Amino acid sequence: MRRPLTQPFLDARPVCLTEAAVKRALVVAVLLAVQASAVGTAAPTEYPTKPVRVIVSTSPSGGTDYAARLFGQKLSEIWGQSVVTDNRPGATGMIGLDVVAHANPDGYTLLVMNVGHLITAALSERLTFDPMKDLVPVTVIATTPVILVVHPAVNAKTVQDLIALAKAQPGKLLYASGGTGGVQHVSTELLKQEAKIDLVHVPYKGTGPGLIDLISGQVQLTMTSVPSVVPHVSSGKLRALAVTGDARLTALPSVSTFRDVGLPGVNVVIWYGLLAPARTPRAIVNRIAQSVAEAAKSPEMKDKMTRGGAYPVGNTPAEFGAYYKSERERWSRVARQAKIRLE
Secondary structure, eight states: OOOOTTSOOTTOOOOOOOHHHHHHHHHHHHHHHHHHHHHHHSOOTTOOSSOEEEEESSOTTSHHHHHHHHHHHHHHHHHTSOEEEEEOOOGGGHHHHHHHHTSOSSSSEEEEEEHHHHHHHHHOSSOSSOTTTSEEEEEEEEEEEEEEEEOTTSSOSSHHHHHHHHHHSTTTOEEEESSTTSHHHHHHHHHHHHHTOOOEEEEOSSHHHHHHHHHHTSSOEEEEESTTTHHHHHTTSSEEEEEOSSSOOSSSTTSOBTTTTTOTTOOOEEEEEEEEETTOOHHHHHHHHHHHHHHHTOHHHHHHHHHTTOEEOOOOHHHHHHHHHHHHHHHHHHHHHTTOOOO
8 A cells, every 4th residue: 555645754764973983974974065176277188179269458569469379379279279469549548448358257368468558457447347356367467668769860868868858859759659558658757857957758559659650760769668669679669768677678788777877767677467357267377377387387488588679477366456556556556656647
């Protein structure tokens, strides 16, 4: 006779567990919990399974583009997947940042930006994203000093010559930048403050267009990343006067440092950072950072970057995150002191 579902099992007996059995059960439960947690944090060895798009927030030919393409090639080798560089210049880099800030956080749309874009974002009031909340720092791929270069027609072969010329002709010398509030702009304003000279700012939509006008003589000088001008200095199209940092460059050993010429306060380092959309899984962020670190240690990468005037880094997401925050605070102060306003 079938027993009703509501009828209790008359033959059921209470189960008495020994103390040892309870301990075993607890151990198993803990192990299962740890195992479940590990599933969420373990590096996804299957990533990437398709091409990765890297948004570069500058025009081609600048230092940011140079670093992004070199690392992109190496990551393609490491991952066995294409890494496609997609230049999105404009609005002093904010267009590229906006694209990534609103991208799907799956690790297949990344961003390469420089410190200047972080400065611009800090000064902007009408952004549709928050650079501190909508982007997650992955790693610094490389750093480079800032170099002061002039057109060969400028009657200045040293920084002292340029300062004397600027004081003799206040407001006459034009300097190019990749956009208002960017690192070129802020760096030159820092030079103006330290040397007590008057130069006129001419902003462009990216480093590349500004360099074109500098080479053609439409403007007289710029302060920019080393990789973007090494070929032009080597060919004689531009003249290098000084470089930031504590040591001379391997790529341009004859160029003095600002410290050498008595302007140690002109101390700027441009970093090129790799970032992802917020909410990108931490395991993927770590996987990307580890791959960049592997690329940075490559002798081939070190050679190419050094010859271009840059230095590979490949630090951890935590290290870059702390640096990202401190850089925003530092350069926001400098920009306020220079009374830089975004139009």
